[in-house]
Amino acid sequence: MVRVRIAPSPTGIPHIGNTRTALFNFLFAKHNKGKFVLRIEDTDQKRIVKGAKEAIVEILEWLGMDVDEMHIQSERLDEYKKYAKVLVESDLAFEEEGAIWMKMPKGKIFSWQDKIGNKKISFKSDVLEDFVILKSDGFPTYHLANVVDDHLMNISHIIRGDEWISSTPKHILLYESFGWKLPLFAHLPVILGPDKTKLSKRHGAKSVLDYRSEGYLKEALINFMALLGWGPSANKELMDISEMISLFDLSDVNSASPIFDIKKLDWMNGEYIRRTQNSKLKTQIWEYLGKKYPIQIIEKTIPLARDRIKKLSDYLPLCEFFFKEPNKYEIDLSQKKDMLRHVLNTLKGLRNWKGVVLGEKMQKLASSLKIRNSEFFMMLRVAITGKKISPPLNESMEILGKEKVLERIKNAMPL
RNA sequence: GGCCCCAUCGUCUAGUGGUCUAGGACGUCACCUUCUCAAGGUGAAGAUCAGGGGUUCGAGUCCCCUUGGGGCUACCA
Secondary structure, X not given: OOEEEEOOOOOOOOEHHHHHHHHHHHHHHHHOOOEEEEEEOOOOHHHOOOOHHHHHHHHHHHHOOOOOEEEEHHHOHHHHHHHXXXXXXXOOEEEEOOEEEEOOOOOOEEEEEEXXXXXXXXXXXXXXXXXXXXXXXXXXXXXXXXXXHHHHOOOOEEEEEHHHHHHHHHHHHHHHHHOOOOOEEEEEOXXXXXXXXXXXXXXXXXXXXXXXHOOOOHHHHHHHXXXXXXXXXXXXXXXXXXXXXXXXXXXXXXXXXXXOOHHHHHHHHHHHHHHOOHHHHHHHHHHHOOOOOOHHHHHHHHHHHHHHOOOHHHHHHHHHHHOOOOOOOOOOOOOOHHHHHHHHHHHHOOOOOOHHHHHHHHHHHHHHOOOOHHHHHHHHHHHHHOOOOOOOHHHHHHHHOHHHHHHHHHHHOOO
């Protein structure tokens, strides 16, 4: 029975690095029809950040990584004390200054076969030192709590970040001292930032919640994280979660540290937006914007916007003119008064207010005014939207409606 | 400093001794399409597989060294 766990400490909001570790655990568990356990490692009281635990749970829920069990270490203090005592009684540990220390034996070699890269890693015990397993405040250190819990919770595979490699010999010592069976270890290479150093809050690594509020889709984020250090042999890129689950294999995980490149995430997010059904995208944008804009108008604009946005947050800058009048014009229209008047007069008499019809009319008008199409449309675009970049004008005018279009052209004409 | 891990286009990667004068994706550039911007289509540039030694008939793929990068070295996790 495969049982894996993620063991975050509630010292901050998880970023891409922690979350990818969770994802790999999740994929591995599901692929093997095993269990996915969440264990909050809140054994360092000083570093606990309020709300972090809730954020961890929220992120897992948002991404759809449902946990089968949840444990909290601070509720299990008796357990750790009990096992620390066992070690003291068998003379493998000792007490000093209120803390309990594990004795590091000499002349031993600790080694294991790591599932990432399928390589043997070994450490000489002589370079290691005695270490604290129970702190003087009564809380265990990571090493003790981790080993005790992983054993008690029947964890079969420990899939965690690379930064734990140097601690693994300590954990092996503990397992051996208790006479417990060793789990399998898989140490994931850490994700590096563009500066090639470890992704961390200190380096401004954004929390996963930040990505959500910037308008990234969970499907895109998951897909992107999965590809950081994992290359399915099929060489597939765009995959939904069920495909990832069926393809996932620890032996396909790279040993080298990947660098986080947001450009590819942006592209992927755009891909996912383009694959989202109109009706679903409409709701997502409406909710993303705090339900403040009329959903009927959003709905009409979706076909025009979907190919033009990479993130949900790109929608408003592109489509804001549908909801309110421009308050400035990106091009000076002061020399265009005559032309705008022509447009106004032509449009006034128009009965059939459809994009195609508008298109034909405008083309004709442009040629009769002897002005290049592109120039003509640009003038009109700025007059109506205020901007040099907008969705296609004819369709936008149709959505906006005759009344508003006429009004805007009028307002754009300098006195 | 010590110990450990790592090394294929700018980035994510495919590649597990011969089919690799190294494939795909993002990004970049050009062209097509076009009312702007996108999207889409076509194409291009971009990696002497970090460097040097081996092993082998043959190495990106195995071994060693060097270099570079990263991690750990707390009564943090």
